[in-house]
Amino acid sequence: MSGILGKGKPGAECNLVLLGVTGCGKSALTVKFLTKRFIGEYDPCLEDIYTSEEIVDQQLVTVRVMDTCDQGLPVNCERYLSWANAFLVVYSINNVESFHGCQLYLQILSSHNKTFRPQTPIILLGNKLDMDRYRLVSCDAEALATRFGCLFFELSACRDFESVQHVFYEAVRRSNRGTERGGSVRPMFVEAFVEDKALNLPSFFTPCYKELPAPATAKLVTVKTSRAQSKRRATTFTLLKGFKIF
Numbered sequence: 001m002s003g004i005l006g007k008g009k010p011g012a013e014c015n016l017v018l019l020g021v022t023g024c025g026k027s028a029l030t031v032k033f034l035t036k037r038f039i040g041e042y043d044p045c046l047e048d049i050y051t052s053e054e055i056v057d058q059q060l061v062t063v064r065v066m067d068t069c070d071q072g073l074p075v076n077c078e079r080y081l082s083w084a085n086a087f088l089v090v091y092s093i094n095n096v097e098s099f100h101g102c103q104l105y106l107q108i109l110s111s112h113n114k115t116f117r118p119q120t121p122i123i124l125l126g127n128k129l130d131m132d133r134y135r136l137v138s139c140d141a142e143a144l145a146t147r148f149g150c151l152f153f154e155l156s157a158c159r160d161f162e163s164v165q166h167v168f169y170e171a172v173r174r175s176n177r178g179t180e181r182g183g184s185v186r187p188m189f190v191e192a193f194v195e196d197k198a199l200n201l202p203s204f205f206t207p208c209y210k211e212l213p214a215p216a217t218a219k220l221v222t223v224k225t226s227r228a229q230s231k232r233r234a235t236t237f238t239l240l241k242g243f244k245i246f
């Protein structure tokens with residue numbers, strides 16, 4: 001198992017796993033990536049895998065996203081450890097416990113990576129950037145990302161879609177690079193991109209509360225239920241119907 005985004009090869013696939021304590025926004029980020037919408041209500045017991053055909057760097061990729069539900073501490077990690085091509089470890093910037101939860105996940109992933117080659121890329125994600133005025137986690141996160149050699153982004157599931165898509169696409173790219181990921185990756189902030197004019201980045205990184213039009217590229221293709229330990233099964237349709245979409 002490795003990043004399998006083969007150049008020019010049809011049928012590239014990438015399995016992404018979202019980890020983090022309850023309420024950090026894994027489902028909101030997943031649904032935002034898949035539908036461009038922010039979800040306000042959710043079923044905290046849902047764990048599913050969603051599949052979407054994406055064009056990443058001119059390459060068609062089947063991206064599978066596992067939105068996990070550990071209901072507290074990480075358990076039965078085997079269900080995603082060898083399945084994943086990249087991990088997105090999520091916390092809320094306004095919740096210290098969620099940040100502590102990330103540290104636990106990073107330790108598990110790190111020890112898995114020590115025995116697993118090529119190493120599976122990890123991205124640390126500070127979610128709920130729109131709650132910046134209630135921020136409780138800041139530079140600790142940057143230090144944690146550096147310590148575990150992962151990329152670091154801050155973003156918001158209820159802000160612009162492009163920032164969320166950028167992070168998911170970066171996970172796909174990293175999964176392809178595999179061992180190229182060094183031990184001391186420079187931490188990155190989505191918001192830092194906005195301020196760094198020298199980088200000459202496209203304007204879509206500007207934070208934005210406005211919802212974008214209906215999904216075009218992020219169409220849902222298939223849905224598989226594969227919960228090793230969660231309580232309820234549901235198709236994407238039911239999941240999306242069950243959510244209140246703003």
Ligand SMILES: Nc1nc2c(ncn2[C@@H]2O[C@H](COP(=O)(O)OP(=O)(O)OP(=O)(O)O)[C@@H](O)[C@H]2O)c(=O)[nH]1
Pocket residue numbers: 020021022023024025026027028029039040041042043044045046068069070071127128129130131155156157158159
């Ligand atoms: N303000 C704000 N709220 C968010 C954001 N992302 C998620 N939320 C809210 O946070 C709550 C939890 O979000 P979920 O996406 O269900 O969190 P989760 O990590 O999937 O939680 P579990 O399914 O229990 O593991 C919901 O009320 C969301 O509406 C965000 O970026 N900003």
